Amino acid sequence: MKGFDNTLQTVRPDIRAVAIAAGVSVxxxxxxxxGYVDVNAETRKRVxxxxxxxxxxxxxxxxxxxxxxxxxxxxxxxxxxxxxxxPYFLGLLDGLELMLTAAGLDLxxxxxxxxxxxxxxxxxxxxxxxxxxxxFARTRPEDERIDWLEKRGFPFVTVGRNNRNTHSFVDRDxxxxxxxxxxxxxxxxxxxxxxxxxxxxxTYTHLTMQGVREGLEEAGLLHDPxxxxxxxxxxxxxxxxxxxxxxxxxxxxxxxxxxxxxxISAMDGLRRLGLVPGEDVALIGCDxxxxxxxxxxxxxxxxxxxxxxxxxxxxxxxxxxxGHTTPQQEVVEAPIVLRQSDCxxxxxxxxxx
Amino acid sequence: MKGFDNTLQTVRPDIRAVAIAAGVSVxxxxxxxxGYVDVNAETRKRVxxxxxxxxxxxxxxxxxxxxxxxxxxxxxxxxxxxxxxxPYFLGLLDGLELMLTAAGLDLxxxxxxxxxxxxxxxxxxxxxxxxxxxxFARTRPEDERIDWLEKRGFPFVTVGRNNRNTHSFVDRDxxxxxxxxxxxxxxxxxxxxxxxxxxxxxTYTHLTMQGVREGLEEAGLLHDPxxxxxxxxxxxxxxxxxxxxxxxxxxxxxxxxxxxxxxISAMDGLRRLGLVPGEDVALIGCDxxxxxxxxxxxxxxxxxxxxxxxxxxxxxxxxxxxGHTTPQQEVVEAPIVLRQSDCxxxxxxxxxx
DNA sequence: GTTTTTGTCAAAATCGTTTCCGGCCACACT
DNA sequence: AGTGTGGCCGGAAACGATTTTGACAAAAAC
Numbered sequence: 001m002k003g004f005d006n007t008l009q010t011v012r013p014d015i016r017a018v019a020i021a022a023g024v025s026v027x028x029x030x031x032x033x034x035g036y037v038d039v040n041a042e043t044r045k046r047v048x049x050x051x052x053x054x055x056x057x058x059x060x061x062x063x064x065x066x067x068x069x070x071x072x073x074x075x076x077x078x079x080x081x082x083x084x085x086x087p088y089f090l091g092l093l094d095g096l097e098l099m100l101t102a103a104g105l106d107l108x109x110x111x112x113x114x115x116x117x118x119x120x121x122x123x124x125x126x127x128x129x130x131x132x133x134x135x136f137a138r139t140r141p142e143d144e145r146i147d148w149l150e151k152r153g154f155p156f157v158t159v160g161r162n163n164r165n166t167h168s169f170v171d172r173d174x175x176x177x178x179x180x181x182x183x184x185x186x187x188x189x190x191x192x193x194x195x196x197x198x199x200x201x202x203t204y205t206h207l208t209m210q211g212v213r214e215g216l217e218e219a220g221l222l223h224d225p226x227x228x229x230x231x232x233x234x235x236x237x238x239x240x241x242x243x244x245x246x247x248x249x250x251x252x253x254x255x256x257x258x259x260x261x262x263x264i265s266a267m268d269g270l271r272r273l274g275l276v277p278g279e280d281v282a283l284i285g286c287d288x289x290x291x292x293x294x295x296x297x298x299x300x301x302x303x304x305x306x307x308x309x310x311x312x313x314x315x316x317x318x319x320x321x322x323g324h325t326t327p328q329q330e331v332v333e334a335p336i337v338l339r340q341s342d343c344x345x346x347x348x349x350x351x352x353x
Numbered sequence: 354m355k356g357f358d359n360t361l362q363t364v365r366p367d368i369r370a371v372a373i374a375a376g377v378s379v380x381x382x383x384x385x386x387x388g389y390v391d392v393n394a395e396t397r398k399r400v401x402x403x404x405x406x407x408x409x410x411x412x413x414x415x416x417x418x419x420x421x422x423x424x425x426x427x428x429x430x431x432x433x434x435x436x437x438x439x440p441y442f443l444g445l446l447d448g449l450e451l452m453l454t455a456a457g458l459d460l461x462x463x464x465x466x467x468x469x470x471x472x473x474x475x476x477x478x479x480x481x482x483x484x485x486x487x488x489f490a491r492t493r494p495e496d497e498r499i500d501w502l503e504k505r506g507f508p509f510v511t512v513g514r515n516n517r518n519t520h521s522f523v524d525r526d527x528x529x530x531x532x533x534x535x536x537x538x539x540x541x542x543x544x545x546x547x548x549x550x551x552x553x554x555x556t557y558t559h560l561t562m563q564g565v566r567e568g569l570e571e572a573g574l575l576h577d578p579x580x581x582x583x584x585x586x587x588x589x590x591x592x593x594x595x596x597x598x599x600x601x602x603x604x605x606x607x608x609x610x611x612x613x614x615x616x617i618s619a620m621d622g623l624r625r626l627g628l629v630p631g632e633d634v635a636l637i638g639c640d641x642x643x644x645x646x647x648x649x650x651x652x653x654x655x656x657x658x659x660x661x662x663x664x665x666x667x668x669x670x671x672x673x674x675x676g677h678t679t680p681q682q683e684v685v686e687a688p689i690v691l692r693q694s695d696c697x698x699x700x701x702x703x704x705x706x
Numbered sequence: 707g708t709t710t711t712t713g714t715c716a717a718a719a720t721c722g723t724t725t726c727c728g729g730c731c732a733c734a735c736t
Numbered sequence: 737a738g739t740g741t742g743g744c745c746g747g748a749a750a751c752g753a754t755t756t757t758g759a760c761a762a763a764a765a766c
Binding site: 097 | 408413414447450462463464466482617620643648
Binding site: 377378379380381384391392393396415417418419420421 | 716
């Protein structure tokens with residue numbers, strides 16, 4: 001009874017098994033199945049039938065080893081942030097996956113536990129040959145991930161820029177987001193416009209702030225830095241920021257928020273201070289996450305077609321993998337979606353908190 | 354000039370390179386680095402130093418091929434849904450990743466574009482040897498994924514049950530969720546309690562409904578199916594459901610919602626009908642997504658420690674990979690979080706919509 | 707002094723593909 | 737008849753690791 005195999009697990013058929021079944025050599029099977037030309041149409045059909053009936057699927061591992069190509073693209077998400085801003089990533093992955101699978105590439109998502117291990121995750125993926133290209137977001141002005149990958153000549157595409165921009169990226173026009181937010185608020189009569197910004201380590205934060213400054217300048221207003229607060233990417237982020245802002249005496253009538261969650265939690269903060277968001281203080285968010293239309297007041301924000309965004313990324317990745325070395329760069333505009341949270345100025349009834 | 358390599362790409366060091374640098378054979382390097390005992394302490398140190406200075410990382414592909422173990426666990430998410438219910442998945446992945454990396458396993462996430470390709474994604478992962486174990490959620494009473502994997506004897510863990518439950522799974526106690534929701538509402542004086550359920554194809558939907566029925570029975574109330582509506586997993590889901598419900602004349606004073614997004618969008622629907630959510634109609638959600646505390650009225654819902662959930666899954670996966678074949682099954686309780694959206698009955702001022 | 711054991715390592719086989727190289731055959735062209 | 741020329745296919749060498757086998761000393765046992 002020894003050696004008796006009681007598992008139901010059937011052995012995965014070899015390329016050798018196919019070769020025997022089709023009565024040809026292993027190399028012919030490989031050529032036939034991979035669409036090479038120098039194989040007789042008749043033979044190819046025989047091989048295909050044999051592979052079909054045996055249920056043969058080539059071992060991805062073996063072919064990766066031999067070809068030195070994994071046919072997979074890795075998307076790195078940075079976990080602690082995604083919990084709150086995830087719809088952004090997921091919409092993007094939607095488009096990216098569509099594009100890549102159409103091109104015969106696998107999309108694989110890996111997570112970086114925290115800030116410091118981002119580079120480790122990337123190094124691991126590259127050095128251990130786990131993918132042919134990388135995609136990641138949340139870029140910083142000085143981004144060691146970009147530096148490292150550029151130095152190694154490894155294909156990658158980012159969502160967002162750094163301060164050099166010698167690589168392929170897709171990004172929103174954050175400057176315009178900032179400028180248009182201010183324009184809208186100025187048109188509504190606001191003069192004291194503050195910012196609840198995303199973390200300053202990210203490039204897009206700076207671009208948005210630059211846009212805000214430009215908008216203010218354009219309107220002949222002075223940028224008052226005491227109206228700005230940097231918000232971490234946590235859940236109570238806007239609430240705490242707005243509390244700090246008002247308790248220290250700064251009294252903006254409008255707030256440009258770095259993302260929707262900041263804006264939404266800022267609403268809570270305002271209410272705690274006895275102010276009515278969307279009446280006493282105008283708010284504009286950014287990203288148009290699904291929930292933005294469902295909070296009260298509904299959130300005025302900047303939207304973007306994330307799936308299309310993902311598809312752009314996919315195209316860039318493909319270009320990279322096909323050997324195109326000149327970096328492609330696209331900056332797409334994010335239109336504003338007007339809802340309730342922005343409101344005319346002048347209604348502000350300042351009460352003591 | 355031909356053959357000149359102008360890339361900066363440095364060649365990845367071989368195990369052979371390490372062997373030469375350390376002055377030993379390839380096999381010794383392998384044994385030394387993999388912690389085998391029959392290698393001299395002195396030699397091992399020399400090998401480790403050589404590997405270190407060369408920056409040697411064993412090729413994951415090659416070792417996978419030889420060992421026939423990938424050391425990766427695949428989590429399959431079903432994309433069209435995740436866009437709206439994603440915080441649930443991401444919290445879970447957080448814990449799972451923590452567990453697996455601690456055990457030296459890679460976590461990889463793949464997406465299924467739609468319903469039909471879920472099984473294909475799984476077959477692909479398994480048949481092409483891309484992972485050692487699978488994890489997925491959104492199980493159904495008759496789940497062909499589970500059937501297929503069980504038949505093949507491939508290790509997997511699910512989030513949620515099917516109708517057989519002969520495999521390893523982790524799940525919330527959905528029956529208790531339903532029952533406790535009703536208990537709470539009954540305690541608040543409600544008699545006409547309706548349900549906005551998640552799609553009926555999922556097991557957890559049925560379990561929740563069973564709990565609701567049990568709760569009603571317990572309170573001596575009759576279950577009125579005309580107060581129930583099945584909601585798809587889209588963004589306007591609850592809004593449409595509640596509109597349908599009230600327009601066809603059903604007038605529940607309280608709604609048990611299958612998830613938070615259903616509840617939140619149902620609030621919009623109620624408002625459109627001239628009703629005040631949390632005053633005219635009580636609402637209870639499920640999942641406690643981050644935004645639940647930020648909508649108005651804040652949402653009473655059932656919470657769960659997703660990271661802990663993920664860790665449980667990780668442990669089960671590990672057990673599976675270590676050859677334990679008896680299925681492990683855990684059902685964890687989800688405590689209710691009381692906020693504003695549930696309210697006493699009897700305030701209902703029915704207006705014509 | 708011979709045999710056995712033990713510790714340490716090298717050689718070679720192996721995993722499942724792909725791809726290079728060369729061979730065979732049929733056919734056409736001198 | 738001899739020489740190319742394609743078309744088609746098989747053999748064998750990779751790819752980079754792991755694991756088995758066995759060799760060779762030194763130490764221990766008889």
